[in-house]
Amino acid sequence: MARHTAIPPQRLRDGLDALVSLEIVEQTGDELRLTAPFAEMLTPDGLLSLGDKLDEAHLMARLVGEAVEVNGLPMLSSDDALTAARGATFQPTEVGRAIFRQTLDRVPEYAAAIGQGRVLDVGCGVASGLLTTAALFPEIYGLGLELVPAVAAEATRRAAAHGVADRIEIRAADARHLDETAAYDACFWAQPFFSADARLPTLRAIHRALAPGGILLEQELDSKPTDIEHASAFALRRMVFQGWGAPFASTAEQLAVEAGAVGFTLVRIATTNLGRMVVLRR
Ligand SMILES: C[S@@+](CC[C@H](N)C(=O)[O-])C[C@H]1O[C@@H](n2cnc3c(N)ncnc32)[C@H](O)[C@@H]1O
Structure with a gap:
């Protein structure tokens, strides 16, 4: 060697x-x-990709260093945003589908809403969630909104590679400007990645875009660890996310109050295999 x-x-x-x-x-x-x-992680069916995770680790190490600089944080470059989006997610493989199926069992209102046919994914990243949903529900139409054009382009490429480009549309757009009314049955919002100033306008756009009775699902991410082993990773991620202007580790209860401010009603907070999820109804 x-x-x-x-x-x-x-x-x-x-x-x-x-x-x-x-x-x-x-x-x-x-x-x-x-x-x-x-x-x-090196096999095509691996839930996580080793290359994506290594790239993400390099990026996070650099961002932790930049997070303590006096002049504030530089914006993420387009390449950085793509690295972050690739690393933040699992692969839409058979294992990914099995995991997501278990999640859906714990949020039946969301699963039923998807089954009605029109799904919105807000902050879709490289579309792992949307592609997994599309595989589990072969009849649905899905729209993914992604702010960073390079990330949206990768999501579009992946939708084509999965053979679903005819029913999964990816739009490079700011979710705040989505101008559709009562057009979707279910929505997933990748809330941890949205900055404080974008949150209420995004929630208002989602509320408008969902049909009456439509379901919004949000995930509680990065809940505060109780053990010392995970405390340092939590502290480092908080530095990076707060530097981006995103409120870090919002609890499910806080997310429910935030969505309530634009008119959503809490259906329930569910404990799933992917952590706590907030189910809200328009
Ligand atoms: C990392 S993804 C979440 C993972 C994704 N659910 C998946 O399954 O792959 C979150 C994305 O939200 C995007 N985002 C942040 N603010 C946005 C906005 N105002 N409009 C649209 N997308 C936004 C970020 O660019 C980021 O790529």
Whole structure:
């Protein structure tokens, strides 16, 4: 391996020892291989993509450094936004579908609303959620709204690669400017990624776009950890997200109050395999 990589043998040994101690690599005799969870991330069916997660980790490390600079944070470049969107999500694979099916079982009102046929995904990123939904509900039409054109272009490419471009539309647009009325039965809002000033205008646009009785689903993300092991990751993510102007780790109860301010009614707060979800009705 040293000959192949031109890395000096001792440095290579130290690096491999570090990977073994982190349980990323395992050694049997002379043989080294990725441990099962990391090997799975290199397969097309893996729930997470190793490349996407490594790129995201590099980006987050850089942003943590920039988060303490006196002059405030620079805007994310288009490439950064794409890295963040690719890393923030799971792959729309069979495993992803099985996980999402379990989630839907806990939010039956949302599942029933999707079944009515027209779904809106606000802040769709690279459309993993929308593509998973499209696979589980082969009859639906879905619209994904994504602010960053490079991210929207990747979502469009993925919709075509999944063979659903005829019924999944991606629009590069600011969700605040969605100008449709009573046109959708169900909406998912990627609320953690929306800045404070965009939130109420976005909620108003969603409220307008949903048909009366339509269902909005929001996920509580990054809830405050009670154990020391996860506390440092939470603190670092908070620095980055708050630097973007996004309120960090809003609780399900806070999300319900926020949506109530534009006229949504709380159906319930559900505990699911993807954390707590807020189900709201127009
Ligand atoms: C990371 S994605 C969420 C993951 C996504 N649900 C998936 O399944 O892949 C959230 C996206 O919201 C987008 N966003 C933030 N503010 C927005 C706005 N005002 N209008 C539209 N999209 C916005 C961000 O650019 C980001 O890509």
